[in-house]
Amino acid sequence: MRFLLTVNPEDEPYTTLSHYRGLDFETGEEEVGVRGVNEIRRRLQESMKLGVMLEAERARNEGLLGELRRLVGTQGGVKSEGNEGGKEKSVFGFLAEGRRGLEGVDRERPLETTARFGRSQLGSLRELSVGLGGLLPRLAQETAAEDGGATTRDWRRERLEYVEAAARRHLENVRGLELTRDGAVRDDNAEMVVGGPKTMEVGDLERVVGLLGVGEAEEKGTGKEAEGDRMDES
Numbered sequence: 001m002r003f004l005l006t007v008n009p010e011d012e013p014y015t016t017l018s019h020y021r022g023l024d025f026e027t028g029e030e031e032v033g034v035r036g037v038n039e040i041r042r043r044l045q046e047s048m049k050l051g052v053m054l055e056a057e058r059a060r061n062e063g064l065l066g067e068l069r070r071l072v073g074t075q076g077g078v079k080s081e082g083n084e085g086g087k088e089k090s091v092f093g094f095l096a097e098g099r100r101g102l103e104g105v106d107r108e109r110p111l112e113t114t115a116r117f118g119r120s121q122l123g124s125l126r127e128l129s130v131g132l133g134g135l136l137p138r139l140a141q142e143t144a145a146e147d148g149g150a151t152t153r154d155w156r157r158e159r160l161e162y163v164e165a166a167a168r169r170h171l172e173n174v175r176g177l178e179l180t181r182d183g184a185v186r187d188d189n190a191e192m193v194v195g196g197p198k199t200m201e202v203g204d205l206e207r208v209v210g211l212l213g214v215g216e217a218e219e220k221g222t223g224k225e226a227e228g229d230r231m232d233e234s
Contacts, residue, residue: 171177178186
């Protein structure tokens with residue numbers, strides 16, 4: 001025991017325990033200050049955070065293992081005598097029960113092993129089949145109800161999409177409005193787009209047409225004056 005708890009002084013430089021790695025015991029007291037204390041405090045805080053994370057991970061793993069044991073039917077612990085007779089059979093218990101008849105199977109005979117395992121699962125599969133057969137009528141009713149609701153929703157959505165598409169085509173083709181993807185009238189710099197050209201462009205075109213009309217009127221007036229002069233000369 002003394003040999004296990006003590007180390008010879010000459011062997012100390014060559015002996016390091018795992019939880020002493022990274023620690024420098026040769027540092028003098030004059031080098032220890034506020035900075036060193038803060039560094040040690042940060043390491044302690046990080047170690048505590050790591051401990052909390054590891055504890056939470058261990059708890060999650062224990063919960064997952066307990067759930068798996070419950071499903072397979074290998075829940076450990078002391079069983080009460082009152083619950084042994086009325087204990088419900090686990091859902092995946094047949095996975096563990098199937099191995100009970102395979103202890104003495106020779107590994108050199110895989111076909112025999114497969115056949116014996118399949119035969120051991122017939123009882124559990126028959127029970128599952130009977131249970132699923134009893135659920136089929138209820139599942140059929142629920143599926144029919146869901147399909148009816150889905151059909152109604154699909155029909156309403158298709159009708160809404162058709163009405164929106166028809167209204168959009170009418171506004172764009174008949175009214176000459178340029179719509180955005182959301183169906184709003186496009187408005188660039190407070191200028192509504194109507195029939196392609198903007199409002200300012202329409203005003204410019206109207207002024208050009210007015211100028212052309214004035215020019216035609218002046219030409220007509222000049223032509224009439226020339227005809228009157230020719231008549232006077234004759």
